[in-house]
Amino acid sequence: xxxxxxxxxxxxxxxxxxxxxxxxxxxxxxxxxxxxxxxxxxxxxxxxxxxxxxxxxxxxxxxxxxxxxxxxxxxxxxxxxxxxxxxxxxxxxxxxxxxxxxxxxxxxxxxxxxxxxxxxxxxxxxxxxxxxxxxxxxxxxxxxxxxxxxxxxxxxxxxxxxxxxxxxxxxxxxxxxxxxxxxxxxxxxxxxxxxxxxxxxxxxxxxxxxxxxxxxxxxxxxxxxxxxxxxxxxxxxxxxxxxxxxxxxxxxxxxxxxxxxxxxxxxxxxxxxxxxxxxxxxxxxxxxxxxxxxxxxxxxxxxxxxxxxxxx
Amino acid sequence: xxxxxxxxxxxxxxxxxxxxxxxxxxxxxxxxxxxxxxxxxxxxxxxxxxxxxxxxxxxxxxxxxxxxxxxxxxxxxxxxxxxxxxxxxxxxxxxxxxxxxxxxxxxxxxxxxxxxxxxxxxxxxxxxxxxxxxxxxxxxxxxxxxxxxxxxxxxxxxxxxxxxxxxxxxxxxxxxxxxxxxxxxxxxxxxxxxxxxxxxxxxxxxxxxxxxxxxxxxxxxxxxxxxxxxxxxxxxxxxxxxxxxxxxxxxxxxxxx
Amino acid sequence: xxxxxxxxxxxxxxxxxxxxxxxxxxxxxxxxxxxxxxxxxxxxxxxxxxxxxxxxxxxxxxxxxxxxxxxxxxxxxxxxxxxxxxxxxxxxxxxxx
Numbered sequence: 001x002x003x004x005x006x007x008x009x010x011x012x013x014x015x016x017x018x019x020x021x022x023x024x025x026x027x028x029x030x031x032x033x034x035x036x037x038x039x040x041x042x043x044x045x046x047x048x049x050x051x052x053x054x055x056x057x058x059x060x061x062x063x064x065x066x067x068x069x070x071x072x073x074x075x076x077x078x079x080x081x082x083x084x085x086x087x088x089x090x091x092x093x094x095x096x097x098x099x100x101x102x103x104x105x106x107x108x109x110x111x112x113x114x115x116x117x118x119x120x121x122x123x124x125x126x127x128x129x130x131x132x133x134x135x136x137x138x139x140x141x142x143x144x145x146x147x148x149x150x151x152x153x154x155x156x157x158x159x160x161x162x163x164x165x166x167x168x169x170x171x172x173x174x175x176x177x178x179x180x181x182x183x184x185x186x187x188x189x190x191x192x193x194x195x196x197x198x199x200x201x202x203x204x205x206x207x208x209x210x211x212x213x214x215x216x217x218x219x220x221x222x223x224x225x226x227x228x229x230x231x232x233x234x235x236x237x238x239x240x241x242x243x244x245x246x247x248x249x250x251x252x253x254x255x256x257x258x259x260x261x262x263x264x265x266x267x268x269x270x271x272x273x274x275x276x277x278x279x280x281x282x283x284x285x286x287x288x289x290x291x292x293x294x295x296x297x298x299x300x301x302x303x304x305x306x307x308x309x310x311x312x
Numbered sequence: 313x314x315x316x317x318x319x320x321x322x323x324x325x326x327x328x329x330x331x332x333x334x335x336x337x338x339x340x341x342x343x344x345x346x347x348x349x350x351x352x353x354x355x356x357x358x359x360x361x362x363x364x365x366x367x368x369x370x371x372x373x374x375x376x377x378x379x380x381x382x383x384x385x386x387x388x389x390x391x392x393x394x395x396x397x398x399x400x401x402x403x404x405x406x407x408x409x410x411x412x413x414x415x416x417x418x419x420x421x422x423x424x425x426x427x428x429x430x431x432x433x434x435x436x437x438x439x440x441x442x443x444x445x446x447x448x449x450x451x452x453x454x455x456x457x458x459x460x461x462x463x464x465x466x467x468x469x470x471x472x473x474x475x476x477x478x479x480x481x482x483x484x485x486x487x488x489x490x491x492x493x494x495x496x497x498x499x500x501x502x503x504x505x506x507x508x509x510x511x512x513x514x515x516x517x518x519x520x521x522x523x524x525x526x527x528x529x530x531x532x533x534x535x536x537x538x539x540x541x542x543x544x545x546x547x548x549x550x551x552x553x554x555x556x557x558x559x560x561x562x563x564x565x566x567x568x569x
Numbered sequence: 570x571x572x573x574x575x576x577x578x579x580x581x582x583x584x585x586x587x588x589x590x591x592x593x594x595x596x597x598x599x600x601x602x603x604x605x606x607x608x609x610x611x612x613x614x615x616x617x618x619x620x621x622x623x624x625x626x627x628x629x630x631x632x633x634x635x636x637x638x639x640x641x642x643x644x645x646x647x648x649x650x651x652x653x654x655x656x657x658x659x660x661x662x663x664x665x666x
Binding site for chain 2: 045048049052055056057058059060061062063064065068069071072075076078079082117167170171174175177178283286287290291292293294295296297298300301302304
């Protein structure tokens, strides 16, 4: 008696055997992966914009070089993820089309503006910090290409968080104006960073499914708590406050308690009503549209050369 | 400042300003892969600029014992009229064709110059050239390939290349018009006079343009230009660029970042 | 808009990390031609000295075995343990073999 495809799939998942592109998989699993991975890829690409804004204004040559390298890495990470998503049978063009049509989501955090140089530090420390917290367990995701892309990404990402923290550390040890800039950025980025872990567990139906399939390994709330615990100690090194009056150590749980997230804001930004949703999407569409003639030219040139080659 | 130091600053400014211009493309490229490629070139150029600025700072501080200049002082606290970069590199990016052609012209000259600088009488300058020439060889290859793709691609890309050729033509002459610091540096065996590289530059550039089905340039038809970036006389585009680039250090002088 | 006129082919990238190692699959990317694919691979997959040699091949030229046939392809090798050195029982005093 042969095991059904579904049974084979389930047994691979339970034995921690990775699923590979051509293996049979439930349609729902494929759909969930496509949604999550392409969202993730879009987040990297849209995420280039708020930081890219500051490349031309980076205040020293060293900072300028690191910021270019960082934003360039994000392009690379988007590319690894599009490439992994492609193994599920959807082309990069199709996924990008969904983004431009407003049908695909990306991380809401990138719909907040970068107002000062300190924001570049806060993004590195908090936003990349939250991203890493989310991403490290994904290195063990059940889908092989996703896990492999995440391993590569996590390896590269650690410099991002460190450069961000270093920016804030320098500001925190600087002039009064710099310290204010630093605190202000932390105030603005703290709550949106906590939102990056997604809705509370009881409001996140997809989450459970994703954990059963071992795409996700920890729940939203578990990861968020871990992030809060880590950041409280790091903020002390900066001598900066985290903007939450309810934040305090709870000896019983062994964790920091923290205040209620403004979920109305979360869902508003998610729906596209954040401060920069429109601007970000327009910027992506513009780059894509304006690049069309370039892509066409290179394709036409390659066809000509191939043709000439065939004639020889 | 001695004139050899000015020559060093000239190359620091060239590489910084072009690197800065290229970095304006980061996040806006025509396709992800090329976004990454041009960002890489921006990074290479800014890396070269830092080497040149650091060398210039050492030279200046050595002559004037009261000075403690750093690379950032030179990049962030000089006015447009103190910048020595070629007018070519400060030009706005325009479309991909203009960005590519600007890179191609620049890298072609830079590569031929670096080859000469390898045997410069100044060992520090020779060392930077040696370190940088591998990067520059790559920039040259990359941009030459794109010139061919665009020139011999579609009707539209061909037309856009012709526009770029016309736009950038007025700025070629300056490359080969020696400034006083180039005469002085050449005198000391530090660098060749640009004249020495001129015919090779036209030969190499024209050979690529010809394969790209674009009319070749004529060395005799250099349009006279009152501006001279080498002597600190720039287009307004440099002022716009610097007012963005230098904004933070100038708004908050005397602090670290 | 005709998608074909601007679509570049997909390429698979293989990287040799150092001398003495095999080329290993790193991922994929889009490029109009082979020269561009190698340059892109260098920029995308070796930004941190991950490689010293690059192979690219258009993805459409890769033929893969079918996982549904994996039983017939790979299981037969399972019981041919005589291909492995541990199958042969030899006296301990025998050296250098």
